[in-house]
Amino acid sequence: MNISAIIFYLIAAFILISGGLAVTSRKIFRAAIYLLFSMIGVAGLYFWMSYEFIAAVQIVVYVGGIVVLIIFSIFLTHHVGSEMEAPNRMRLGFSFLAVLFAFAFCIVTILKNEFVPGLAAPVDLTVERIGTQMLSLTEHGYILPFEVVSMLLLAAMIGCIVIALKIPGATGSTTQAQS
């Protein structure tokens, strides 16, 4: 086993352990932080594989965006230090089954897939190339999915504005409508 593999396994173990802690931790804020570590680990994996752009996007979107959002919602709904109640057996059992199923699925897929060796050197993924590929109309261009995703985000933004909008004359839940 060479050093590269060792580092890979270390990062993978880090991801798995923090992921496991994220679902088992009884304190919700800690769970969010473990999730954060797991995400950072994934980003680290990307960095290790020299896919810097994807790693950076991983950090921006998942760490800087989604985890911060989760933490904010925790702030708004929970008290400091309060622990969640233990899940009941039934739910635990079903979750275990679901995890088992997903795990089996992954294992089967990995074992069935024939990995093509020899792609040792990483593809030179410059930002320029990603950019053109994203917006190109050629065969492997991603213009259509890109635009569809943009439309989805636009719809989400409009929805946010509608929810946050103060309707003139409407009383009641007018607080916290800003920002």
Added chain:
Amino acid sequence: MFLVDYIKTVYNGVTSLLKGMRMTGYYFTHHKEIITQQYPDVKQVLPERFRGEVVMTHDEKNEHRCTGCTACELACPNATIKIVTKFDITPDGKKKKALDTFVYHLELCTMCNLCIVACPTDAIKMAQSFEHSVYDRSLLTKVLNKPGSKLMEGVE
């Protein structure tokens, strides 16, 4: 118009901020205006009226002017001054009240100057010392008349 107002707000805001920055920038570059007093190195000369602590004036013959009349003790709002008197025998054989010890509690004193005003013989005055810190509180209780001092001639 909306856009004009918007630009005007931005312009006015930015100029007001820049004016403030120009001022602090001026002080940053003009060190002559610095007002820091480097206290232990450069000691300030305090005005003669400054009230630091009560002291009793003694002349070179170790004589003071206090008759022990306790006017200051009565004038003091905080019981800062305690005067102990004794009886001296005058040359013509009469007993006469005189000062034995003038106890001054600096830790109680608020430097209100009422004792100085009350004193009929100008025996006590305010000194300009202000570095009163000591390690033991009992050191703040002082005896103001010097040992062996006696009343000045002619002070009644």
Added chain:
Amino acid sequence: MFSLENLTHIIDHALNNTFNATIAMLIEMVIVGICAITLFAVLGLVLVFMERKVSAYMQIRLGPNRVGYKGLAQTAADTLKLVIKEGFTPDNADKFLFNLAPFLVMIIAMMLLAPIAFTKGLQMWDLNIGVLYLSAVSSVSVIGILMAGWASNNKYSLIGAMRSGAQIVSYELSAGLAVLTMIVFTGSLQISTIIASQQDGWWIFKGHIPAIISFVIFIIAVTAETNRAPFDMAEAESELTAGFHTEYSGMRFALFFLAEYVNIFIVCAIAATIYFGGWMPFHISHSIPFADLFNKGMDFIPGVLWFTGKTFALIFLIMWFRWTFPRLRIDQLLNLEWKYLLPIGMFNLLLATAIAILGWYF
């Protein structure tokens, strides 16, 4: 031009000849790590001293002048005091997160030092997404603040953390847009390419109007992002006593404190790199007569000096803000971002794109 590239190459060759490739790489990593930690500590000390002196002169005071020559050792003495001070953890605090938060903030600040180019060849990691990496990693630092605020079990800290979360997340947008505006001109995210593109003049001059607008927006946004006055909502001392680090003392407080200053250094270094050419000396376009002579003359000043000079000038600017302006209220702060900076930034991005397409920059 004098370059440090040779030096690093020599070290690299020597290590590779002595050990095998993996161990050589590990040794290099350790060397770089030690350099980063040293840099972190030195920057913290220097900037804290600078802040104290700048504030003193603006407030017509003398500032620290007792410890060491002209007070230069003051911050070292302060750090020593903080190190030997008891680190205090409040009751009912989430001890794990409480202790983790300052280290997280510190690690992120150190990670941000990686792509900064100090001079030609003196750069820890010249990755091809340099600017994106910086904005990505700096977006994590808010987590440290949120963590500290939550784990302290103190309501002031919690409010401070909430405020700083709202603030940093919103101002990241403007900072990102401002950088993006300049990326339109430079055409690359790599720090070395960005600097190389300023060989015939800095972008603040070459990019004229959009560059200047973007620079102003960037400086305002990063002032907010680093929680500096007038945007120090997270630690607004007259409202929240000390905000998210109310409960921290001793070394853990010092880490927050140092990390704040290193963050200031980093954002100013980014600004210096993007707008003022990093270590690139002041060059003028070749079309101007005697330009080559002038450029050669400028090259005699080493790149490190150019870089630190520009960065510290910008740091001074940010300190100047702090010691002049009152603090904004939280809703005004968000108004400033969403009503002024973001629309102006977006418009500016369009303008920059148009100018870049039409080739109206120098």
Added chain:
Amino acid sequence: MIEEVGTSPEGDLIINVGPQHPSTHGVLHLVITLNGETVKNCEPHLGYIHRSIEKMCESLSYRQFIYVTSRMDYLSSHINNQGCSLTVEKALQIEVPERGKVIRVLMAELTRMASHLLWWGALGMDVGAFTPFFHAFREREVINDIMEETCGARLTMNYIVPGGVMYDIHPNFQQKVKDFITLFKSKIDEYDTLVTGNIIFQQRMKGVGYISGEDALSYGCTGPVLRASGVKCDIRKIAPYDGYEKVQFEEIIETGCDSYARYLVRMKELKQSLSIIEQLLDNIPEGEFQAKTKAVLKLPKGEFYSRVETARGEFGVYIISEGGLTPYRIKFRSPGFSNLSALHHMTKGSKLGDLVATMGTLDLVIPDIDR
């Protein structure tokens, strides 16, 4: 108990601001209910530095009790002393010589300026600007030096005594005050550049801490707080004492009712005080500075009241005498207490930052509130 509960029944955060807090300017304790950043309720709790000054005065003679009043509103200690001396003089029908009166007014106006300068610096700190504090202290220090030279102390001077003032002014006094006036005039524009004109400061102040004239009256606010709500209330105008009727000055009235109006009132009062000092400085009449009084003062039986305008508002001294050496009962009407009581009215529904800014413009001095 409140510390343990932490949240109100509605789920709002309850926070103890103080007694140790940077913006309460002392040991004031506010229990505030916060909904997000919005202040829903703000309840001041007093008593952390209660020294029972009123009770203390009952055991002190009429000469002695005056010095204690310097410790109440320590920023306008001269004016407090003046109020007490006026009451004693009123009871004993002592006529203060003209020179004494003029010196008193000069000192009172210098004190007012010093107090307003400190307030200005502290307000800057409250809204997050640190530099104004030092700039304000530069001028305030000059006033303090003048005080030190003439009165012997910098803050609690005990210079004004029944019958006049304790000493005559120092020979350098007039020249020093003239120098101060020149200095101050050259610096007052800087205050406007640094703070008043600043857009951030204006945004922080305008429309914040609104209180209408009627509300302010009903809460018993006085001084700049009431004048900023458009009500005339300057004691120096409506019941002149110590010769204020002879000097020309304007009573500053603002109608903004908000923090910015209160700010403007104080800034303009600085200039008015300066003009009063300028009018009197060269016209200090010759003669005695103190009326001849008995060594031991005994007030006749009865009730006596007089009031003065301190830097914070109306300060009243109410003495009930049984004819003895010491007062039977003393009551002080301090401006800070009434002004503080309007705080919860002003800050309901505002942001946390506004609470601090409003408190700053109320110019609270806690020993004045909590005697």
